[in-house]
Amino acid sequence: MRAVLIVNPNATSTTPAGRDLLAHALESRVKLTVAHTDHRGHAIEIGRQAARDGVDVLIVHGGDGTVNEVVNGVLGECARRPDPGTAPAVAVVPGGSANVFARALGISPDPIEATNQLVDLLGDYRRGRHWRQIGLMDCGERWAVFTAGMGVDGAVVAAVEAQRAKGRKVTASRYIRVAVREVLASARRQPSLTLHLPGAEPVPGVHFAFVSNSSPWTYANTRPVWTNPDTTFETGLGVFATTSMNIWANLRLVRQMVSRKPHLEAKHLVRHDDVSTVTVTSDTAVACQIDGDYVGSRETMTFTAVPDALCVVAPPAKAL
Numbered sequence: 001m002r003a004v005l006i007v008n009p010n011a012t013s014t015t016p017a018g019r020d021l022l023a024h025a026l027e028s029r030v031k032l033t034v035a036h037t038d039h040r041g042h043a044i045e046i047g048r049q050a051a052r053d054g055v056d057v058l059i060v061h062g063g064d065g066t067v068n069e070v071v072n073g074v075l076g077e078c079a080r081r082p083d084p085g086t087a088p089a090v091a092v093v094p095g096g097s098a099n100v101f102a103r104a105l106g107i108s109p110d111p112i113e114a115t116n117q118l119v120d121l122l123g124d125y126r127r128g129r130h131w132r133q134i135g136l137m138d139c140g141e142r143w144a145v146f147t148a149g150m151g152v153d154g155a156v157v158a159a160v161e162a163q164r165a166k167g168r169k170v171t172a173s174r175y176i177r178v179a180v181r182e183v184l185a186s187a188r189r190q191p192s193l194t195l196h197l198p199g200a201e202p203v204p205g206v207h208f209a210f211v212s213n214s215s216p217w218t219y220a221n222t223r224p225v226w227t228n229p230d231t232t233f234e235t236g237l238g239v240f241a242t243t244s245m246n247i248w249a250n251l252r253l254v255r256q257m258v259s260r261k262p263h264l265e266a267k268h269l270v271r272h273d274d275v276s277t278v279t280v281t282s283d284t285a286v287a288c289q290i291d292g293d294y295v296g297s298r299e300t301m302t303f304t305a306v307p308d309a310l311c312v313v314a315p316p317a318k319a320l
Contacts, residue, residue, distance in 0.1 A: 001056045001122070003030035006046050006070055007095075008037045008062030013111065014095040022061060022093055022115050029122040030057065037066065047073025050088055057089045057313060059118070061111075063096020064146070068291040071136070071310060072143050089131055091118055091313035098292070101146050104214040104233070105134075105314035121313050132316060134233035136309040137213040140302050144290045145310075147217060148303055150280050151193060151208025154287030158294040192286060195241055195270060196279040203270055205243045209280045211303045212238040217257075218292075226262040228273055234317055236274040236305045244268035277304040 005026060007019050026032050035046050043060070047070040050058055058074065060067050067090070074087050092102040093114045108114045121131070137144040193206035210217060212231045215238070216224035228238025242250065246268070253266050264271060272278075285297035 001030045002054075003032050003057040003059055004046065004050045004055050005032055005034045005059045005061060006037065006043055006066065007034065008043070008066040010037075011062040011066065011095040012097040014061060018095075018111050019061060022111070025115050025119055026059065026122075029119055037062070037069075041069065043069035044073040047071070047088075048076070050074070051076075055088050057091055057122075059091045059093065059313075061093045061095045063094075064098060064101050064291050065096070065293050067092055067101050068143070068145055068293065071145055075136075075143055075309065087311065089311040089313050091121075093118060098219050100216070100218055101214075101291070103219065104146060104216070105132075105312060106318075107314060117315070118313060121315070132312050132314050133308040134310055134312055134314075135213065135235075135305055135307040137211065137237060138304040138306050139290055141295070142290060143309075144211075144213060144303075146214045146291060147210065147212050148288070148290045148301070149208065149210040150282065150286050150288050150298065150301060151206075153208060153210060154289040154294065154297075157289040157292060158287050161294050191243065191245075192283040193241070194281045195239065196281065197239070197272060198276060203241070203243075206241045206270065206280075207243065207245050209239065209241040209278075211278060211280075212240070213305070220258065223258055225257050226259075226264065227257065228271065229262050229264075230273050232317065234307075236276050237278065237303060239270070239272040239275055239278050240264075241270040242266075242268050243270060275305070277302065279303075 005023060023034055037043050043066050047058055051074050058070055060070050070090060092107055093111055094102045094109050099109050103109055107117060139148050191205045191207045193209055195203040195206055210227050212228050214233050215229050215231050217227040218225045227240035231238030249268055256262055256264050279302040281300045285299050288295050288298045288301060
């Protein structure tokens with residue numbers, strides 16, 4: 001079995017010692033090549049070439065942004081439905097700060113424990129067990145593996161990326177501070193978004209929209225943050241949007257989102273589960289993010305669930 005280990009050396013929690021340990025452990029299971037990323041989009045290039053070369057497994061040691069790049073390199077343009085039987089499988093050993101995708105797959109956030117999981121799963125495959133097929137989100141211009149959004153969260157990601165470019169460390173507390181600032185700024189603006197769902201009347205007056213491919217939506221350090229708890233890689237998409245930026249109403253909603261037993265309900269909340277597709281339009285261009293990466297401002301985006309799009313080296317899905 002041929003594998004490429006793709007390492008983002010600048011990811012938050014990767015270390016030279018950890019990378020060496022991971023490579024050594026994998027060499028007992030696969031014929032391994034190691035590639036380090038050195039610029040934005042590099043993991044796309046590595047993933048694309050590995051798919052052309054017929055590599056069996058791409059192992060990502062980095063954060064969610066690196067995972068997204070690898071998946072987009074493997075699957076290519078969103079305009080065509082992927083054939084997971086011809087694409088390499090993707091595995092993840094977390095190396096970022098949130099590692100939302102890996103956690104949603106049931107992979108330990110601890111790199112050493114995740115390495116042991118991966119070695120066991122590679123052994124299972126050699127013994128004839130099949131790996132897991134998951135659905136992805138086609139965002140038109142690229143694939144998303146777990147989330148996308150328009151409005152406040154796009155503005156938060158853009159602001160955090162600007163601070164990262166200045167050399168500031170990205171932490172959960174920094175995200176929270178930026179998010180509070182952007183929410184307060186958004187509260188002073190008129191809503192500009194409209195949701196378009198299949199078989200339903202458009203929903204105007206929306207301030208922001210999150211679209212999810214799994215749960216939870218993200219993490220605040222170790223605590224999960226929920227928007228659509230029933231959304232998984234085996235269902236359709238989850239949609240979470242609000243028609244008010246009232247501070248007190250949204251504080252109550254945030255408390256529900258971080259609850260250990262989330263029950264999300266509010267008069268200004270628009271929430272749908274298991275949606276096949278959703279289009280979000282805006283009166284003016286607004287900030288957009290895909291898997292925690294800022295992709296620019298858009299006036300319209302369409303998000304479509306694509307079942308069984310990717311083979312992943314991960315534990316089996318929990319029973320729904």
